[in-house]
């Protein structure tokens with residue numbers, strides 16, 4: 001029986017991963033450390049995990065920067081999967097302090113704990129992001145693409161990504177860095193693009209698109225990312241320690257195409273797309289090269305964009321009450337949501 005510590009497990013990818021791991025590994029124990037910021041929700045987690053610290057799992061409501069707590073949890077774990085982060089690019093443009101605090105210093109706290117107290121840690125998976133690459137200088141972005149983060153969020157994640165690599169180089173802790181491209185699927189916060197468009201369509205509100213909607217991204221269905229993380233978890237150390245793996249589909253879609261796909265899937269009127277000013281630090285295009293993870297671990301995407309989109313729309317249709325609770329955040333200006341007076 002292993003104990004798998006998942007930081008940020010009450011967020012979008014984290015919660016999907018917790019469900020995936022608990023289903024796939026019934027003999028393992030999953031421990032979640034999450035600060036339950038506006039982006040995390042206890043409802044995302046299996047109810048038994050929240051109700052009691054039982055043999056299958058438990059939730060620790062705490063901060064990844066809390067070294068005493070992190071040291072204890074890491075000391076009791078066999079595997080660490082680190083996802084906790086501030087993740088919304090637009091928010092990072094208005095106030096980035098919390099991003100550097102959580103994404104860089106939180107990562108340093110976890111990495112220190114693994115180096116000092118993680119005697120039993122067999123694997124430490126750091127979930128980085130394709131945002132570290134910035135604008136594409138090559139048609140397909142592989143793991144050797146230059147790192148030119150374009151937003152404060154991306155630069156904080158880039159700091160964390162390289163910090164983790166330096167801990168591998170210096171302390172030889174068993175790290176693997178995973179760089180997923182844009183994820184979508186159930187339980188994603190309404191502030192993110194795909195759920196924002198889906199729920200705008202359901203509420204009969206306009207779909208607002210930054211710039212001309214020409215920015216393009218590589219969208220991965222979240223279950224495929226969970227499977228990639230699982231393969232990294234299972235792989236022999238000599239194949240993966242100190243390595244970086246992209247998780248991508250190799251296809252990109254513009255924001256306009258995404259809006260139109262959602263409109264047509266939901267039978268909604270195209271006249272309802274509204275264009276607003278471009279976001280500063282916008283990345284023009286991301287298309288991920290996933291040949292390394294395919295070659296080394298046999299991973300490939302199993303959901304097409306349209307299959308993933310149908311499943312995602314179904315989830316938002318079936319869980320209206322749950323996501324409605326997040327609407328207040330979308331209804332007030334982002335600066336006032338962050339307590340900042342302009």
Ligand code: NAD
Pocket residue numbers: 007008009010011012013014033034035036037038039040041062063064065082083084085086087088102106127128129130157179180181182183184188189
């Ligand atoms: P999310 O915003 O949905 O969830 C983040 C979680 O971290 C939340 O549950 C939040 O409460 C928790 N958290 C925030 N600050 C914390 C702190 N100080 N201590 C403990 N917990 C804290 O994010 P997500 O979309 O699930 O992303 C998870 C990870 O994957 C992040 O590291 C992100 O950078 C990375 N990633 C996300 C995507 C994507 O498209 N969603 C793509 C690539 C990489």
